Amino acid sequence: MGKYEELAKNIVKEVGGKENVNDLTNCITRLRFKLKDESKANTDVLKNMDGVVTVMQAGGQYQVVIGNHVSDVRKDVDTVLGVLEPDTNVGPKGNLFDQFVDMISGIFQPILAPLSAAGMLKGVNAILAFALGSGFSASPTYAVFNAMGDGLFLLLPIFIGYTAMKKFGGSPFLGMMIASSLVYTGFIDGSATALFAEGGGLNFFGIPFSIPVAGYGSTVMPIIAATAFGAFLEKQLSKIIPDVVKLFLVPFFTALITVPLTFLVIGPVMNIVSDGLGSALLAVQTFNPILFGAILGFSWQVLVMFGMHWALIPFAIIALSQGQPTALLTPSGSVSFAQTGAVLAVMLKTKNAKLKELSIPAFISGLFGVTEPAIYGITLPRKKPFWASCIVGAFTGAISMGLGIKGYQMGGLGIFRYTSSITPEGDMKYAIYSMLLDLAAITAGFALAWMIGFKDDEPTLQLSKEEAKLVATGKGPKTQLSKTPNHEEEIFAPIAGKVTPLSEAGDAVFAEGLMGKGLVIEPTEDLVLAPFDGTVMTLFPTKHAIGLISDNGTELLIHIGIDTVQLDGKYFEAFVEQNATVKKGDKLIAFDQAEIKKAGYKTEIPIIITNTPDYHDIIPTTQPSVKAGDDLITTIAQA
Known part of the structure; x- marks a missing residue:
């Protein structure tokens, strides 16, 4: 197997195992599963998995978005799956439109890459004929290029x-x-x-x-x-x-x-x-080309997110395969550059080093027409940059139709699509128009996203993947800036209970110390108190976890129960708000331990120093049990 063996195994496991997979295809950025039962897939786990951008469910497909290297991941997933045993009793899923989109995407996805390559070869041949004159058009070299371009369509x-x-x-x-x-x-x-x-x-x-x-x-x-x-x-x-x-x-x-x-x-x-469907689509374009371009340009990214763009692509292929230029997909051409401009604005404006780092590959892939990393990882979670790119896409879509730009053959994505706008005679006018429009799109996308701004991601406590995803999608809280730890500090017990080593925590992320050093309390009470004077740094809407920062700079995560985020706040009551100042002994969160256990969740409370690397040593109590207010953890700052 390849270097994505572990990721492939985890993906197959979380989609419900090999036995739950009917079929698998992939496009440029996504693994597209046909599952026997989508309810068996662990969507939240997949969304938070390293190597997975997000998960989409549309058109009867369970789409795991990977990124530009999806084909390499697909090979390892195929190895893990082996020979599939499809359930022939499973009928089509979704409404008629979903079934149509699923059918079309399943038919054309596997051949879209060679179709694009053939179109680009025809474009190269047109450029050479234009540059070298009529002599080249009569040459064997021209004939070979022509065979490579036309053979597939024929x-x-x-x-x-x-x-x-x-x-x-x-x-x-x-x-x-x-x-x-x-x-x-x-x-x-x-x-x-x-x-x-x-x-x-x-x-x-x-x-x-x-x-x-x-x-x-x-x-x-x-x-x-x-x-x-x-x-x-x-x-x-x-x-x-x-x-x-x-x-x-x-x-x-x-x-x-x-x-x-x-x-x-x-x-x-x-x-x-x-012929009838082609005439109907042509009539829609002809009725008001500018309006058609604006609507398609604005909505194109949303259509792509849900795979609905496949409803249009076959009709463009039909026209091109019959030697007819088409403007059906013209309005979508510059949209990826508008998105890329918005990513550039986020990259240059954010103060968050992690977000800035993630923006660089998203920006580069956007230039080549692959925008899923930009959409799911950068602009959509921050909302305003995404809609900024859609607005710019509406304008470029309308302008492209006004300029009369058409496609004369299939082409690549992003900067590789210019050959599709070269006429069979080698006229590059529309290709130049496309280049200028793309330049305008990336500039306008950048400017609009910069002007309307976005809520920047501030440094957060280190959280579990599921909790971090809530923050990334805007469903979780933002945090204050960390303080520099100041000398030795005593952390007091926030609740009474039995003390156990962190290595015995019921969650591997805690047990392996990936979030920092600490310990676990098996509570005998139902009320969490402030363990020091400080500030509420992170409070989730689900109220199952709270992050605090002491006046001396110690960052502390108190996580009530294991996987209790799934209770969505049920059985929890918070007495403080985000950014509130607290004193030692103030009430923080109450919870119903009995009901949480009845719901099937553990009530152990991992207590973690999340800025562990800032300390010379972290010393947990050696007492087998504590009462609220007892000495619990001593932190010793770096010299």
Whole structure:
């Protein structure tokens, strides 16, 4: 396995184990699971897992956002999963739109990268033809570039035949066989028409059919419908054909029925549907291009977050595969640069070193069109920078439509998408427009995010991952700046109870000392008191934990129970507020120990010095039990 072995094992475990996974695909930044039961996945644990940006649930998919290195993580996850055993009794999930988005993304995700590469190759060929003149256009080199760019689009149904048949639960190579019949050159090079002209043209057992002048090469809808029917037919035939001959008779009869039916009915009908949908989308753009661009530009990042952008991408691919330029995705082009500009503003404005460090890779990946690290890790948790980028996206989307920018072939993301705006004749006008618009987007995104500002992350007590996530998502509190510890200090017991070593805590994060040194009290009372004079540094809305800083600089975390954050404040009552000044013995938090235990949670109280590295020594009491106000921990500051 690779370097992400441990992460892969943890991800598989927290999605409910191998037995809960029906299917797995990935896009540029996300692992997209199809789970048998999403309720078995530990979403909160995954969101707080090192190496995981966040988790999204949309379109019937359980999406674990990883980042730019998702393909490497996917390899290790595949190794952990091994051969999957899908539950064939599990039907489609979600409403019809969710099912449509899930179907489209499952079909096109695997081939989007080579489609983009082919489009970029065509763009490079156009640039070379423009730069080198007509002589290059007639050269073998031009022909090779052309083959690399056009070959995939010409045989696109074969690629889709594989991915669509797999998506519909059929045999992928049988899908390729059906597709290869549709693009069979003998039907479109004129020889078939001439050969069968006297018999009335193409027919199947006397039933006439026609093929589009350009054939079914580069089409999308006919092969999707054909494989949907073929997969259904294959499953039914597998139930009735004896096992001894199933291996070859099932594909034989599936192809025998599906291919002629596609030529006779499915193909012509789906071409009509495809043309109709394309005309409808074109009509929406034509009705008010500026308004269309503004709406799509503003909402594009939200659509991407939930995977809903897949509803538009196939129609752009259809147009491009038929040699028609399209503006359907034009408004989305500069949005990633608006987001990147907002990240730059956060990076330069924040006083938090950790946030500044996280912003650097998010900014770099944004230049290449990958914005999930920026969205989930930087702008969305701070809200204002995210909406600033959406507002800028609306303006750039409207401007791009006003300028008439179109896509002439598929392209990459971010700065790699410029080749998609180069005309087949090599005219780079729209590519230059795109570059200037991207520059304006990153500048405007930066300026607007800087002007409207955001709540900066101040240094916090070191918390568990789940608690830290509450802070990062805006659901937790902010904290005051730490003070420098001052000489020796005595920490008094905040509650009565039995004292046990920290290594025996019921949570590994505490037990391993990852949050600092301290001890555990098994409480015999239900009221936590202030252990020194100081300030409330952190108080969670769930009231299960409180962070204090003494007047001498000791940072102390009092965590009531294990995993009690999940009680969402039930059975807890706080007597202080965030940033309140407290005196030794003041009431802090009351809790119902009996009810917490009934709910299935431990009530032990880890008490941690979270700025442990600032001290020369931390000495816990040796007494087996304490009363509130007894000496508990002595801290000795660095010389």
